[in-house]
Amino acid sequence: MSQQWLVYLGGEIHSDWRDQVRIGCEEAGLAVEFVSPVTDHDASDRCGVAILGEEPSGFWTDHQGASVNAMRTRSFISRSDIVVIRFGEKYRQWNAAFDAGQAAAMGKPLIILHPEEHDHALKEVDAAANAVARTPDQVIKLLQYVVEGSLG
Amino acid sequence: MSQQWLVYLGGEIHSDWRDQVRIGCEEAGLAVEFVSPVTDHDASDRCGVAILGEEPSGFWTDHQGASVNAMRTRSFISRSDIVVIRFGEKYRQWNAAFDAGQAAAMGKPLIILHPEEHDHALKEVDAAANAVARTPDQVIKLLQYVVEGSLG
Amino acid sequence: MSQQWLVYLGGEIHSDWRDQVRIGCEEAGLAVEFVSPVTDHDASDRCGVAILGEEPSGFWTDHQGASVNAMRTRSFISRSDIVVIRFGEKYRQWNAAFDAGQAAAMGKPLIILHPEEHDHALKEVDAAANAVARTPDQVIKLLQYVVEGSLG
Amino acid sequence: MSQQWLVYLGGEIHSDWRDQVRIGCEEAGLAVEFVSPVTDHDASDRCGVAILGEEPSGFWTDHQGASVNAMRTRSFISRSDIVVIRFGEKYRQWNAAFDAGQAAAMGKPLIILHPEEHDHALKEVDAAANAVARTPDQVIKLLQYVVEGSLG
Amino acid sequence: MSQQWLVYLGGEIHSDWRDQVRIGCEEAGLAVEFVSPVTDHDASDRCGVAILGEEPSGFWTDHQGASVNAMRTRSFISRSDIVVIRFGEKYRQWNAAFDAGQAAAMGKPLIILHPEEHDHALKEVDAAANAVARTPDQVIKLLQYVVEGSLG
Amino acid sequence: MSQQWLVYLGGEIHSDWRDQVRIGCEEAGLAVEFVSPVTDHDASDRCGVAILGEEPSGFWTDHQGASVNAMRTRSFISRSDIVVIRFGEKYRQWNAAFDAGQAAAMGKPLIILHPEEHDHALKEVDAAANAVARTPDQVIKLLQYVVEGSLG
């Protein structure tokens, strides 16, 4: 039962939920590797113009950056066995929902992580998911169950 | 050049932008048919429990409704030749970004319609699009150009 | 909104649920066409050997028949926009679950119709479905909502 | 000829047939790795609510559990080179037929394992299979032949 | 039940089996349209050089012709709902087996038509088929059953 | 044999080769419909900024235009049964080769039309094609043969 799993951790980048999930799975000894979008907010915003040169408008600055980031996110989502997307308390996070939509259309198993206050606003995303978790710990337990087949 | 086009109009449901696009294309005599999610907000929220029976919690009420709506939206997005998604001034509209993500992963040509104030927040969605329009009139002109090959 | 829908009605063949769904949708004036497996039980069992010649064993008699039926069911499921599968009170109906599995893997929107007594046994099939209906009338209402976008 | 094979062992979970197949292939030194759904019946029923919290009804308890299990089964079926599904003497086993349907639609080579008494009821599933075996020993011999190209 | 079916009639071109199948289905009033490779043997051999200019060797004369024919056969096979391939008593007919291989890899329902003397040589092709018929009349009956669901 | 064919005419836009092919096929009464990129050179260059607003640089002016044109060309190439691409005597025509590459990767039957002087430079494109024609008349004859199965 030595199958290796690749899990994409997308969405909210302002809390340490990715570290919690990583550490928890490591402590449980799960055969899981994690990938994620670039979580350094500044780098993620500036990557396009920092590498390819400044743009005269904010629109094309954003376009350059988002296009460069898409090479990473799209590749990682397609390679992943499971996609986890977290929606936080703040911000619009349309890229999180956009990633979830891509994952759903590719037929990826999907775990959505968010507080209950967003239940109604996220109902279409949740309805496409295999599980709606509330805490990083639930995500760890879900991965443990899926990967090892045991409830810990 | 009698090819027929099917265009999905997704996203914001509180203004009359769909009617504007429809009427504009009709007046231009374009060979375009439009489909859209259910735009009656109440029906869209209640469809699951209204048909299948009440649920004990808001979460499952939402889940039922969103699952039923997905039969329509997913079918329409996959059949469409072009997908147009509008983001309005209000609400989180995660379902709009989710639809855009599905369309992008299916390789559908994508037009995103939104005011400039959302440029930064929508940069990942915009970067996957063929055009970012600001007004329904621009959407009409884009469809006219794509369908008829003329600038009107 | 003149899109035409093709709906596959699979599963149980001993009650008149298909007729109920057909008549209900017709009365509602829905733009739906229905297809189904061969519902004449004898013909369905005998089609292989009736056309291609008798076989020395029950196993190959069944194999011939099932292979011939598969040309019809597999074609219809792949063409369909929505797949409805009914599980009745009796029999094992593995072919119904097999059809549901094929439809799920093809990404078809899925409605499962069965009495509550089968809830636990059908949980994997139900979890892959957009809606679990209890009566043909609910199926009609679901189709009306998906096709016309109204709750009737 | 050092190719590695991944084989999914689905279906019946009440006898030790998986162990027999595993041990037999190990003794034969075959380059085969096995994966399977969670075979701990209680864990499989309770996994959803055990991790995500209790549900007010049996229906949603089942739905949670089956959705979580689907992350594992769907992933394993898509990765596998060969899918083996066993139908036992008891229970309805609709999930076994559902798994077989998914595997067939994904174009996976399929071995079905069941006693002769189910021949007629399983004819559609059998007709989609490359082989219908009666004993775990036949499954081992089939895998040995497919993997090593010898009749042992 | 007004679905239209497209059936590809490939393989042997020296007998009138296509006409028999066509006339039989017409008399039965089936909603079937037939397509086939070019059955004029000379035109099929000469089409490349006749249109594009003579070639210095037989090899490239054949290559030109076969490439032009492939535009027709590949298109028709991909569009078809059912593929029927006949192997006659004479010639090597590798193109017939090649067409069957393409159809099988595309997941098309397959009917193979040939006399019993070729059973052993065609076993791999037959094993991928839904039915092995011996006469054009059996093909007609198979199509009638699949299309209309009745044994006539 | 009433099948309808859709043919994409891509590449060079400075001569009247499209009209020649269209008229020739019309005179031959072929069941062929033609689609093409926008062949008005100015409109094709200006469509992006003409509809969406001027851009500060030539690069983004080009980007806007090419993205809008891609909605048309990509849709038409994917719908087409056969793709014809002409390379003329002048210009670099990288978009023609890009269209041919897309068509090849989608598995579309491909006819390339160009003078002999480009044979060496176009060898990779030609090697992916079913036929390399030198004149519009040869394209007409190829289409007639593929569609009607006769050499005229």
Next chain:
Amino acid sequence: MSQQWLVYLGGEIHSDWRDQVRIGCEEAGLAVEFVSPVTDHDASDRCGVAILGEEPSGFWTDHQGASVNAMRTRSFISRSDIVVIRFGEKYRQWNAAFDAGQAAAMGKPLIILHPEEHDHALKEVDAAANAVARTPDQVIKLLQYVVEGSLG
């Protein structure tokens, strides 16, 4: 340039061409692994009934064997990077053409190996190939060039 290649060697099983290709590539130090159908003619014919039990007719004996063999050949063809098929001087070898058809429909690069006397009969198969070789030595050189990018 350490990419590993998997090459399927299909078709004729009566000469030692596979060994020649294997040894030649080994001596050249190519990063190539080879797979093939079962080349023990008796085992290949008898595998079905030897494992699953005798059948009352030659037709079903053949069917069992061919279905079991298909698990191996279909898996290997889909995994392979390049497919080589040899047609020998004798026998009908429809399975070789069937394998070539499957490989072509899956978009696999294809090398066909056969003497000139079969040029006309194999023209459809050859036209779908990247190269038509006459000797095992040419196959080795083709693989060396494709894998290492050098002419040796």
Next chain:
Amino acid sequence: MSQQWLVYLGGEIHSDWRDQVRIGCEEAGLAVEFVSPVTDHDASDRCGVAILGEEPSGFWTDHQGASVNAMRTRSFISRSDIVVIRFGEKYRQWNAAFDAGQAAAMGKPLIILHPEEHDHALKEVDAAANAVARTPDQVIKLLQYVVEGSLG
């Protein structure tokens, strides 16, 4: 974050840009492996006839060579995670645009590398790309950002 990336370096073969990219990524310690078409111009032109025998015309000499090269390029493009295509100052380089078209249709992330003078002529190719770079150093920085998620 130990994911390995495969990057295809296509297009112009007369400068040492591939070496620059390779060395730069090596010095940065990136987990990237590179593949490319055969860059020995003579070998690439002569590979077909050198292995398979001389052809009577330049057209078929080119056809043989290009078909053999396609086995390598098509395989490498499909396996790659990212495709980089460089257009140089000279030559028509239709094969570069053809490779870019194939990569785009396969949904591969695309980096185009070319001097500004080609901006207008390459606008369709650029519009399909995630980034348009001007120097090999920018390509290295893009790969570093995508692979490691840092701006260096």
